[in-house]
Amino acid sequence: MTRLIHLQRAGVSVVADLTGPGLPAILYWGAGLGELDDGQLAALRTVMKPPISHNPYDQPWHVEILPSFASGWLGRPGVEGSRDGQDWSPCFQTTDFELASGIEAADGRIADQLRVRAADQHARLGLEVEVELLATGLLRVRAAVTSQGDESYTVAALRTVLPVPARAAELLDFTGRHIKERIPQRTPFTVGIHSREQRSGRTGLDAASVIVAGPAGFGYRSGEVWGVHAAFSGNQAVYAEQLYNGARVLGGGELLQHGEIILGHGDTYQSPWLYGSHAEGLDAMAARFHQHVRTGPAYPAGPRPVVVNTWEAVYFDQDLDLLGEIADRAAAVGAERFVLDDGWFGGRRDDHRGLGDWYVSPDVWPQGLDPLISRVHQAGMDFGLWVEPEMINLDSDLARAHPEWIFKTGDRAGYSSRHQHVLDLTHPDAYAHILSALDALLNAYPIAYLKWDHNRLLVEAGHQPSGRPAIHAQTVAVYRMMDELRARHPGLEIESCASGAGRVDLGILEHTQRVWGSDTNDPIERQQIHRGLELIVPPELIGAHIGPSPSHTTGRTHSLAFRAETAIWCHLGFEIDLRSTGEEETADLAAWVRFYKQHRGLLHTGTVVNADHPDPAIWISGVVSPDRSRALFGVAALRRSDTWPPGPVRLPGLDPGRGYRIEVAGPSPSDQAWRPSELPDWVKDAQVVPGLVLAQAGVQLIALRPESGYLISATAVI
Ligand code: GLA
Numbered sequence: 001m002t003r004l005i006h007l008q009r010a011g012v013s014v015v016a017d018l019t020g021p022g023l024p025a026i027l028y029w030g031a032g033l034g035e036l037d038d039g040q041l042a043a044l045r046t047v048m049k050p051p052i053s054h055n056p057y058d059q060p061w062h063v064e065i066l067p068s069f070a071s072g073w074l075g076r077p078g079v080e081g082s083r084d085g086q087d088w089s090p091c092f093q094t095t096d097f098e099l100a101s102g103i104e105a106a107d108g109r110i111a112d113q114l115r116v117r118a119a120d121q122h123a124r125l126g127l128e129v130e131v132e133l134l135a136t137g138l139l140r141v142r143a144a145v146t147s148q149g150d151e152s153y154t155v156a157a158l159r160t161v162l163p164v165p166a167r168a169a170e171l172l173d174f175t176g177r178h179i180k181e182r183i184p185q186r187t188p189f190t191v192g193i194h195s196r197e198q199r200s201g202r203t204g205l206d207a208a209s210v211i212v213a214g215p216a217g218f219g220y221r222s223g224e225v226w227g228v229h230a231a232f233s234g235n236q237a238v239y240a241e242q243l244y245n246g247a248r249v250l251g252g253g254e255l256l257q258h259g260e261i262i263l264g265h266g267d268t269y270q271s272p273w274l275y276g277s278h279a280e281g282l283d284a285m286a287a288r289f290h291q292h293v294r295t296g297p298a299y300p301a302g303p304r305p306v307v308v309n310t311w312e313a314v315y316f317d318q319d320l321d322l323l324g325e326i327a328d329r330a331a332a333v334g335a336e337r338f339v340l341d342d343g344w345f346g347g348r349r350d351d352h353r354g355l356g357d358w359y360v361s362p363d364v365w366p367q368g369l370d371p372l373i374s375r376v377h378q379a380g381m382d383f384g385l386w387v388e389p390e391m392i393n394l395d396s397d398l399a400r401a402h403p404e405w406i407f408k409t410g411d412r413a414g415y416s417s418r419h420q421h422v423l424d425l426t427h428p429d430a431y432a433h434i435l436s437a438l439d440a441l442l443n444a445y446p447i448a449y450l451k452w453d454h455n456r457l458l459v460e461a462g463h464q465p466s467g468r469p470a471i472h473a474q475t476v477a478v479y480r481m482m483d484e485l486r487a488r489h490p491g492l493e494i495e496s497c498a499s500g501a502g503r504v505d506l507g508i509l510e511h512t513q514r515v516w517g518s519d520t521n522d523p524i525e526r527q528q529i530h531r532g533l534e535l536i537v538p539p540e541l542i543g544a545h546i547g548p549s550p551s552h553t554t555g556r557t558h559s560l561a562f563r564a565e566t567a568i569w570c571h572l573g574f575e576i577d578l579r580s581t582g583e584e585e586t587a588d589l590a591a592w593v594r595f596y597k598q599h600r601g602l603l604h605t606g607t608v609v610n611a612d613h614p615d616p617a618i619w620i621s622g623v624v625s626p627d628r629s630r631a632l633f634g635v636a637a638l639r640r641s642d643t644w645p646p647g648p649v650r651l652p653g654l655d656p657g658r659g660y661r662i663e664v665a666g667p668s669p670s671d672q673a674w675r676p677s678e679l680p681d682w683v684k685d686a687q688v689v690p691g692l693v694l695a696q697a698g699v700q701l702i703a704l705r706p707e708s709g710y711l712i713s714a715t716a717v718i
Contacts, residue, residue, distance in 0.1 A: 004041040005099060007112045008032055010137030010288070012278055016114055017045060022071045023064040023078075023092050023129065024116050029139060029162055029226070030278055050245070063163055063247055065129055066143055068092070075241050076193060076251065079127075080156035083149060087123035094118045107510065108297050110135040124149035129160075136291040138277055140231075144270035147263035155261040158271040161241075161251035164226045168213035168248060171240050172282075174532050175206045179520035179553045181501040182209060182532020189213055189248065195239035197255055201422075201458020201471045202498050203233050203505040210535050211238045211250055212282065219612035221281045221652055228252055229289070229536060231506035232272035234458075234475030250276070257469035275506060282535060283609050283652070290538040290608065293509050300493055300513035303600050304540050305336035305382070306593050307573030309451075312521065312545075312552050314577070316343040316350055318364045324375045329578035331379035333586060334593035337573075338376040339384035339451055344369070346396060352419045355391045356398030358437040369445050377446070384449030384493075385441070389434050390478060391456055392423040398433075405430040407461040407470070414460035422456055425481065426463055426473040435481055442489045451516070452482070454498040475507075482511040495543060501533060514543050514571055521547025521575060522554040523566035524707055527619060527636055530570060531610065539623070540604035544570035546589065548577065558707055560585055564592035565634055565666065565709045569603060569623065572596045591667035602630055609633075609653035617641040618701070622712075624653035628691075629716040632665060635701060636709035648698035651714060656692035658716045662699065665713035678703055688717050 003018040004027070015028040027048055036044065052060055057072050064071050066078025070091035082088035097116040105111045111132040118127040126146040133139050141160040147153035171189050173196055174182045187194060196208030203209075212218075214225035230236040230252040238252035252274045261269045275292075279285040293299060308330035310323060318340070327338050342348065344365060346357025354361075360368050373383045392399050392406055399406065399421075406413050407422045414421075425431045441447065463470040486492050496508045497516035504515045515537060518529045526544060533542050544567040550557045567573075572593070578586065596603075606623035609631075613620055618641060622633035633651055654660060663686045676684065680700040689699075694714070702710065 002042055002045065004038070004045060005114055006033070006036055006041055007114065007131070007133040009112060009133045009135060012133065012137040012139065014131070014133050014139055015041065015044060016131060017062070018094060018097060018116065020094050022068065023066055023094060023118055023127070024114075024131070025062045025064050026131075026163055029276065030165075031224070063161065063249060065131070065141060065160055066092075066127070066158070067161055067249070075243050075249075076159065076239070078143070078159050078161065079125075079145060081154050082156075083151045083153050087125065087149070087153065090120040090123045090125055092118035092120050092125070092127050105132055105134075109292070109295065125153065134292065136288045136295070137279075138275055138288045138292050140273045140275045142271045142273045144268050145263070146268040147265060150265055153263045154259060155256060155263060155269050156258070157253060157256060158269060159251050159253035160271060160274045161249035162226070162228060162274070162276045164213045164248050164250055166246055166248065167215050167224070168226060170214060170216045170218065172212040172214075172218075173208040173210065173238075175208070176501075176532075177205055178499055179518060180525060181205050181518050181529050183528070184532060189240055189242060191242045191244060193239055193241045195237055197237040199235050199255060201234055201461055201474065202454055202503045203236075203508070205498070205500060205502045207504070208238050209504070209532065211240055212285065213240060213248070213250060219281060220283045220610035221612050224280055225278070225282060225285050226250060227277045227285050227535070229275045229506060230254070230272055231275055232475065233478070233503050233505055233508045234471045236272065254472065257471060260469040260472055272507060283607075286535045287607055289506070289536045293506070293538050293541065296510060298510050298513060304571040304604060306334055306596065307337045307339055307384070307543070307545070307571070308335040308381075309339045309341055309545060309573055309575045311341040312547055312575035312577075316348075318343045320365070320371055323372055326578060327372070327376050327379050327381065330574070331381055333578065333590040334597065335574070336381055337384055337449060338379075338381045339386065339449065340369070340372070341386040341451065342453075344385070353393045353395035355388055355393040355420050356396040356423060358387065358389070358434070358441060373445055382448035383446060384451060385447050386451045386453060387438065388453040388455060389438060389481065390423055390425060390454055390474070391420045393420050398423075402430065404464045406464075407458070408464055409460040409462040409467060412460065417456040420456050422458055422461055422474075424461075424463055424470065424474070425477040426470045431477055431481065435484060438485055439488060442485065442492065448491070449493045449495065451495045451497055452512070454503055479507070479511050486511075501529065504533060504537060506536065509537065509541070514541050516543045517570065520551065520553040521545050521563070522551035522556055523558050523563050524556065524638060525554065526566050527638060530566070531619075531621070534608055538604075539570045539608060540600075542570040543573060545573040545575045546592070547575050548580075556707070560588045560592070561667070562708045564589070565636070565711060568592065568596045568599070569634065588667060595666055599632060602632060606631070607653060611650055611652050613646070613649055615641050615643070615646050617706075618646055618649070620649050620651070622651070622653065628653070628655040628658070631660075631714040633712040633714070634709055635704070635712065637704035637706050640706045645703060646701055648700050650696065650698040651694040651712070654691040654694050654714060655716065656690070656695055658691045659688045659718045660691055660694060660714040661686055661688050661717050662694070662712055662714050664702070664710055666711040674702060
């Protein structure tokens, strides 16, 4: 019997073929197909079915959602594993399935859900596959394998794939490194595997983040794109694979170490969700992810408070008078949250020691944190604290007391990084110790927010005494600890930081309320980093701070205006030592903070848009309110353009049927010596322009110095 399931939501159609006899195959994932009756679905199947070429197979092959050798797939299989060399090529038969429409999924999201159960009697394996098309139009799939044999079954990999058509000829994904995250890279989608694999035990500063396939040259506003993302913060891989026969898939799953998952009789291993976003252009693809995060259970309530973080101002130099003064000055320019960074605990006077000893240092804070927190509260701010719960320095009380809680392989704890090692939270006593230490702090002090850092990679992360790899279990333990702390302390917010944006994914965003964008506050670096992060993360969850100039990480100098024009789009903060800023800079900073507060309603709920401008030196991006009555655009010159002026640029995302007043916005850009004669007429004389004209013809730009920018506001008048 032909069994075709059509899920359709938010302009996306997914057609799953359960005709069998094997696992379901996603026949189609793409733009909405409208209502299709059974006959029309059958016709879709008929026209999409590949002919038999007899070489290599006499039978038809199809791409199951977990592809298998048994169904003719010769690429990377969906299930890899064995019972000591047996049962390594499973052949699953679907046993039953359930279809539910508009249900509330386990995480509260509204979804159409297809749940398929399958079994391989011979290999004694059971499988459950979930396919959900969410209200946002995001597609997500995952699988759970259960061993039903008496001998243990070692899972080497459990991956799901989504098909993309041949016109998806180009790939975009990301790489990066410390203080330079989310560097885009494009490659043709050739035969073979383009696999982005992460073995550092965290999502990675070099995370692929998302692999996008689309027609050559796809951009933010045009080109049909399919993007996939693995929602997991431990080891994972996402990949694009094309076979000799042209079959193309985007796939992903957790990257398990040898022997990491061994299933006894009745045990189950579940893969993380693989998310897929299909849309016209990258902006629309990202908008589905943003909507998903914004409607998730962990999404923070209320406007995102302006943060003052002490790190670049004082580093380890913690002192009540000094920090009290910074707190007062920060509050005077409008900060709403004061975050005490690294150095407040144990023997932590520098980065060689102290991690693991989560008690307030009597040397630095003889009266505890109360005097500082009182001063912060008096100044009208809430209080946040830096922690790094998964880490340990060998020079710490904890390491001396419990060396067996440190991950090791063989007799070695592996390379240290920043003089630290990783604490094994899969050890129940270690988990209980850290949970209770953090809980005690949260009980003792009114802490609104934890900056939760993670600076060492999980290399050679073996559990003691078994020596078994434990990256999967550690990742799950961290999620659990975050949830436990938030359940015990309602309203607590957690930021995911890992030397910058090293742990940013849809998995951690189910447990945290902010991600740290990068350890660099240099606006040129940040422009690119934000663009990359924003393909998944809504900007209001990306921590972006106005740092000092020259930048502590790159040495570049930038005007305050450019630093602020870069940071205000995200969750704004600053790290400048306000004792060193002059009167004018302090006043400018206060003006930018006011501007952020006035506009954060728009910035934090709107749709992110980016113009596809041909000059790589000029970036135009913005946020348009959901009703399209207001928008704010940022124009940034990343370097000098080869030609000038760049000609009119389109302002994306506006309603073509309305008229907009367009004006230069923001506190006056003090770095721009604009000569009136050089200004385009619309700047001198605010204009009401049809949205269609702004979208199609565009506006002339103001001449910009390299590494500077300005803002344009658009307000609908009709
Ligand atoms: C990491 C973080 C920084 C800062 C330091 C403190 O590098 O990414 O923001 O908190 O640790 O040691």
